[in-house]
Amino acid sequence: MKIRIGVVMDPINSINIKKDSTFSILLESQKRNYTIYYMEIKDLYIYLNKAYSNTKIINIQKDKKKWFKIIKKKTILLSKLDIIFMRKDPPVNMEFIYSTYILEKAEKNGTIVVNKPSSLRNFNEKIFSIKFKKFIPETLITSKKKIIKNFIKKNKDIIIKPLNGMGGHSIFRIKKKDKNFSVIVETMTKKETKYCIVQKYVKEILNGDKRIIIINGIPIKWCVYRIPKKGENRGNIASGGKVKLKKINKKDLKISKRIGKFLIKKGIIIAGIDIIGNKLIEINITSPTCIREIENFYKVSISEMLLNCLEKKILKKNIK
Known part of the structure; x- marks a missing residue:
């Protein structure tokens, strides 16, 4: 069966193919001879209660100078696709939310959307983790300076970050007697009008922030340690963190x-x-990264595992 796969993502001409996880998925799709339909959020629309998109059918190649080629442009009914990957990077703004309603229409007509549109709306990546309270550091979500002040009095050393950021942007560490406390909180909360997430500082960040990939409920046994550079509190690769790869330990496997x-x-x-x-x-579900880092180091294809899983779902759906 010829599989038609759609991908909604940031502009493909701006990605870094050495690190981009979506590119890895597209490479595996190309290897399987899927027809690949590339889209951006602005291409999606609803007409007469049906979901459509202006797409570009593309070919992918592992070439750092020219990694994609547009074969032709085509407007399609989204429900004609077998799989759609929603891989638009945060922030999860209202345009992102609106697009999930469009994708949901395709899903209701049988297309497999990864990840499920309603879950992309319902589970903010920063807030999601509080569902597993026994595993998280002490956490506060608020826009109020006084509440944050009481939190730092208790915990002495905290991290504050926005609810819709990514890549380590706008993450601040504040200690109890920091003279910049007021200005940081006022800036982060836009003078108490924007929610932030505040957590007790976890000193083990110096050993690395571990990224573990989970496919269809099963954790990949190798993880990426993102280690902060000297003088930094952030391990994110986008913020200059160094990368090491290790097998996940028993505690991480349990979580x-x-x-x-x-x-x-x-x-x-x-x-x-x-x-x-x-x-x-955090639990990242919009466009989880670090697939390429693992695949480049170990003889394992996370993208292959992912597409094998989705092909089984397509087969099961077609049998019904």
């Missing part, structure tokens, strides 16, 4: 399996969870 069971129930096929020490920090 991952517990989260994996929940993800399956919510139609989340691929996720990336972040753990510092033995504390769960």
Whole structure:
């Protein structure tokens, strides 16, 4: 069966193919001779209660100078696609939310959407982790300066970050007697009008922020340690963190399996969870990264595992 796969992502001409996880998925799709339909959020639309998109059928190649080629442009009914990957990077703004309603129409007509549109709306990546309270550091979500002040009095050393950021942007560490406390909080909360997430500082960040990939509820046994450069509190690769790869330990495996069971129930096929020490920090479901880092180091294809899983779902759907 010829599989038609759609991908909604940021502009493909701007990606870094050495690190881009979506590119890895597209390479595997190309290897399987799928027809690949590339889209951006602005291309999606609804007409007469049906979901459509202006697409570009593309070919992919592992060439750092020219990694894609447009074969032709085509407007399609989204329900004609077998699989659609929603891989638009945060922020999860209103345009992102609107696009999930469009994708949901395709899903209701039989297309497999990864990840499930309603779950992309319902589970903010920063807030998601509080569902697993026994695994997380002490956490606060608020826009109020006084509440944050009481939190730092208790915990002495905290991290504050926005709810819709990525790549380590706008993450601040504040200690109890920091003279910049007021200005940081006022800036982050836009003078108490924007929510932020505040967590007790986990000192194990110096050893690395671990990214664990979960496919169809099952954690990949290798994880990426993102180690902060000297003088930094952020391990994110986008913020200059160094990368090491290791097998996940027993504690991380326990956390991952517990989260994996929940993800399956919510139609989340691929996720990336972040753990510092033995504390769960985030559950990334919009466009989880670090697939390329693992695939480049070990003789394992996460993209192959992912597409094998989806092909089984297509086969099961067609048998019904």
